[in-house]
Amino acid sequence: MTRSAVLVGVDIVEADRIARTVSDGGAAYRRRVTTPAERALHAGSPLADAASxxxxxxxxxxxxxxxxxxxxxxFEERGEEQGWATPLLAEAASALGASTELTLTTGASYTIRGASRRAALARLAPRENDAPVAGAARWGLSAGLLVALAIVTVDSKGAL
Amino acid sequence: MSLVQAEGETFVKPGESIQRALDEAGPGATIRLAEGDYAESLWIKHSGVTLVGEGPELTRLVPGAVAKVGIPQLHDASEDVVSGISVHGDGIRDVTVRGLAVSGFSGSGVYAHTVQGLVVEDVEARDNDFWGVYVRECSGVEVLRCRASGSQYAGIALSFCPEANALVAENETSANAFGIFVDNSSKARMLRNTCHGNSAGLLLLNQTYEGELPGGVNDCLVAENELRGNGLLSGEGNPNGLGEAGPPISGVGLALIGAHRVTVVGNRIHDNHPSGPSVMGGAFVLGSSKDWGGDESLDNHISWNRITGNTPLDVQVDADFTRQGFAGNVANATAPDTIEGCAAEESR
Known part of the structure; x- marks a missing residue:
């Protein structure tokens, strides 16, 4: 398997479609997609629910x-974007903006756990099963589209 | 008849024969119909034909002169049954019908058979006896922004289209046995349609009788449809003949019977109440046809749907749960009582 230093993912979705799903699903939607801590962080914000x-x-x-x-x-939001992620996200967001004319305005750091953490480790550092995995994301709302950019990396030196 | 040729287009006015224009213009023709009523049935038998009216409120096709049509008879129909627009021919492809109303025919409003590349757009099919828009053994199908009502079977039907590659989007169907009927057809997307006042809003059925073509409903997407108030009674013994070839059905928003790999996401299924006996007991039904010419429902994904306010049940599942995925649905009354991935509305 090819080893990557950083994993990158992008999602672009019509905001109205997600808003409709959030509205229809109500608490069931929020419970499924967001953790209790995230719901406390963004209480009463349908846009944040959609962005999640x-x-x-x-x-x-x-x-x-x-x-x-x-x-x-x-994936659980844990607070503001951390310093390590800023240059990586800025570079990726710039490239995304250049190709799509979509702007990412809000950033956050994320904890990654469970099966998704194991999947990330398998792609990042196949021999380091216990290494901590760190994530960060930026998102924005432009022209009726929600656009999100995520990066995932392994913190083998405990520096992140 | 005075037909005006302009840049490859043929213009037809009321009182002139559309069929004659079609026959004379041949393959690749664009036939434009002026505002008004046209009393005839049509046979489009050449590839590349586009038939365009001024919109269904202005350009209307009603029964009159009967075109001689070399198209297989509609199922269960006698030889004297006449469809409004028939599309069929040797190797026919790339036909568009747009912007007109077709009403009052004894067969189907639009009947297409073995066409590759068919667009039916902004067509109103009203009070045609058997079907509104009936598409059989076709591929590359688009049925868009049509209204179909008052037919004995379906408003819009894809029948025996195993490689339909179909988009059925933003249509409105009412007062049919089935609003939209995916009858042994695969690779179809049904998006943002509104189906109300039928006996079943949207039915995907894998079931064949002996001697019919191979069946199956596979690899479809059913998303963001509004399926409400479907309470007519159809089926055998029905005095008005609605869906008389089938079992009694009423109060169904969406049913997947014997379907494989169908994704159902973001639909609103509400206020469906049966007005008589029905073989289906819920507004959303996932069931088997294995005992009557079909198969179990397998590998379907049901996510983020809102299924509420229906009687007697919102959701009825008779399928192997280990071979389906339910996630994030809102539904109150379900059978079985608890379905992982279906949460009651009270807990919103």
Whole structure:
């Protein structure tokens, strides 16, 4: 398997479609896609709920799809974008913006766990099963589209 | 008849014969119909033909002069049954019918058979006895922004199209046995349609009788449809003949019977109440046809649908749950009582 330093995923989805799904699904949608901590972080924000879907879809693409045992809670927002991620996200967001004219305005860091963490490790560092995996994402709303960009990397030196 | 040729297009006015224009223009023709009523049935038998009206409110095709049509008879129909527009011919492909109303025919409003590349767009098919838009053994099909009502079987049907590669989108169907009927057809996408006031809004059925073509409903997408208020009663013994060839059905929004690898996502299925006996007990039904010429339903994915306010059940599943995926659906009354991936509305 080819070893990558950073995994990248992008998701672009019509905002109206996701808003409709969030509205129709209500609490069931939120419970499935977001963790309790995320719901506390963005209480009463349908846009944040919709963005969570796009962001996690971009993480799914970064780790290579939905592995066996996948759970939406494998990805959990944990706070503001960390310093390590900024140059990587800026470079990727710039490239995405140049090709799509879509702007990413909001960033956050993510914990990655469970089956998705194992899938990421398999692509990043096949011999380091215990290495911590770090994630970060940016997203934005442009021209009726929700666009999300995720990066995933392994913190083999505990520096992230 | 005075037909005006302009840049490859033929213009037809009321009182002139559309069929004559079709026959004279031949393959690749664009036939433009002026506003008004045309009393005739049509046979499009050449490839590349585009038949365009001024819109279904303005250009209307009604029964009149009967075109001689070399097309297989509609199932269960006698020889004197006449369809409004028949599309069929040796190797025929790339035919478009757009912007007109077809009503009152004893067969189908539009009947296409073995066509590769068919677009039916902005057509109103109303009160045609058997079918509104009936597409059989075709591929590369688009049925878009049509309205189909008042037919004994389906408003829009894909029948025995194993490689349909079909897009059926943004149509409105009502007062038929089935709003949209995917009858032994595969690789079809049904998106953003509204089906109301039928006995079943959207039915995907894998079931064949002896001597018919191979059946199956595989690899379809059913997304973002509005399936509500389907409470007519169809089926055997029905006094008005609605769906009389089939079993009694009423109160069904969406049914997948013997379907394989169908994804159902983001649909709203609500306020469907049966008005009589029905072989299906829920507004969303996932079931088997194995005992009557079909198969079990396998490998289907049902996600993010809102299925509420229906009687007697919102969801009825008679299928192997290990071979289906349910996720993120909202539904109150289900059979079995608990389905992982279906949450009750009260917990919103």
């Amino acid at each position: 879907f796009a962001i996690k879809e971009s993480f799914i693409k970064a780790v290579g799809g939905r592995p066996a045992g996948f759970d939406w809670h494998d």
